[in-house]
Amino acid sequence: MSAGETSPSPAARFAAEAGLERLGRRPALVEYGRELWQRRHFLLELSRSRFRGQNEENRLGLGWVLVRPLLNAVVYGVVFGLLLASSTRPDNFVPFLVIGIFVFQYFAGCLNDGSKAITSNLGLVRTMHFPRAVLPVSVVLQQVYALAPMMGMAAVVALVFGEPLTWRWLLVVPALVLMTMFCQGVAFVAARATLHVRDVAQLLPFVTRLLFYISGLFYSIERVGLPPAAEAVAKVNPVQVYITLVRTGLLTEVEAGWHLWALGIGWAVVALVGGAVFFWRAEEAYGRE
Template identity: 45%
Template sequence: MSLDLLAAEHGLTRVGGRPTLAAYLRELWRRRHFAIALGAARAYSRNQGSFLGQTWAILTPLLWAGVYLLVFGVMLGTDAGIGNYIGFLVIGVFLFHFTSANINNGSGAIVNNSGLVTSLQFPRALLPFSIVLAELFTLAPALLVLLVLVPLSGEAPQWSWLLLPFAIGLQWIFGTGAALLCARLVNDVRDLGQLIPFGIRGLMYASGVFYSIDRYAGDGVVGWLLTHQPIAVYLELGRATLLAEYDASLTLWLWGAAWAALALVVGLVYFWRGEARYGRG
C-alpha cells in the first residue's frame, strides 16, 4: 500500500494540498468572516498615517477627475457630444478607479502577504477576496460624494439612481474574479506584477473614462469590441443609472452580469488549481 493510500485510510491529508473545488468553496464560505474582517481592517488602516487620513479615498478620484477635466475637457475638447460632461467624467473616474484598484492591489494578494500564507492554514482565495472587499468599503464614502456631485452638475434625482448598487455589485463581482486571476498569475510569474499597471493604463484609454467611445470608435468592429469589453460596460451602467441622457437597457445589464459571472468562475477555478503552490517559493 502506498503512503498516500495509507494516510487517506487514517484520515490524514497532505499539508498544503489542494482540496476538491466543492470542499474549497465550503471552506471559503465557512471562513467568510475572516475575509470581511481583514478587508475592513485594510480599508480602515489605509492612509491612517497621513494628516487627511481616510479623506484621501475621496480626494484621489476627485483630483484625477479635475486633471482629466482640464486636459481632456478643456484642452483637447473630448467633451463634444456629451451633454453633462462633468457628471460623465466624475462617474467614469470614480468607477474606473474602483476596478483598477481591485486589479492592481488584488494581483499582489499572495506575493505581498507571504507571512500569512506561510504561517496560517486557510483558503488562499480569502486574500484576494479581502482586498476587493477593502476596495468596496473604501468606495462607499466616495459614492456618497458622487451622489452629491452629480446633482451639482445639473442632474435631477431619478428612480434609476436606485439601480446604482446593483451596477456596483456586478462591477465588484467582476473585480473579484479579476483579482483572483491576477493574484495567481503574479504569484507564478513575478514580472507580470510590473506590467499590470501599464495594462490598467491602457484599459483607461480604451474604456471611455473621459470620452465617448461611440463618437471616436464608430460603429465598426473596433467600436463594438471597445463598447462591449467589461470595463466600458460597467462605466456605461454607472452612467446610465445616474445620468438622464443614458439608458440602461436590458442588453447592457445582461452584458454586465455575463462578464461578472465569467470573471468570477474563471478566476476562482484558475486560482483554486494553484492552491497547493502558494507560499512554496
C-alpha cells in the same frame, strides 16, 4: 510518486490505520467555498484593518478616502474638461467624467492590488493556514470600501450639475454588483498569474493605461465616429460596459439597452467562475513560492 492515490503505499496504510489525515491536499471546490465562509471574520477584519492601515499613516487619516477622489475629479476635470476640450464629449460632461474616473479606479485597484494579493502576503501564507482565496477577496473588499464614498461623491456631483434624483438611481446597485463579480474574477486571475510569472506585475501598468484610454472615461464612444464594427468591439470591453451601466443610473443622457445588461451579466459570470476555478486549482502551490 504521490502516495495513496492508486495503490496505497505502506506509509499511507500505516497512517490510515492510525487515523491520520493527508495534509496539503486541495479541497474540492464546494468544500473550499465552505472553508472560505468559515473564515469570513478573518476576511472582514483583514480587509478593514488593511484599509484603515493604509489611511491612518496620514494626518487626515480616513478623510483621504473622500479627499482623494475629489482631488482626482478636479485634476481630470481640468485636464479633460478645459485643456483637452473636444467634440466627443457628451452634454453634461462633469458628472459623466467623474463617474467614469471613479468606476475605472475601482477596476484598476482590483486589478493591481489583486496581482499583489499573494506575493505581498507571503509571510502570512507561510505561517498561517486558511483558504488562500481570502487574500484576493480581501483586496476587492478593500476596494469596495474605497468605492463607497466615491459613489457618494459622484451622486453629489450629479445633483449639483442638474441631474434629477429618480428611481433610476437604484440601477447603480445591480451595475456595481455585477462589476464587483467581474473585478473579483480579475483579481483571482491576477493573483495567480503574478505568482507564476512575476513579470506580469510589470506589464499591468500598461494594461491599466490602455484600458484607461480605450474605455470612454472622458469621451463618448458614439461621438468618436468609429467605423461600426470597431465601435461594436469597443462597446464589448467589460470596463466600458460597467461604466456605462453605472452612468445609466445617474445620468439621464445615457441609456443602456437590455443587450448591455446581458453583456454585464455575461462578463461577471464568466470572470467570476473562471477566475475562482483558476485560482483554486493552484491552492497547493501558493505556499511553495
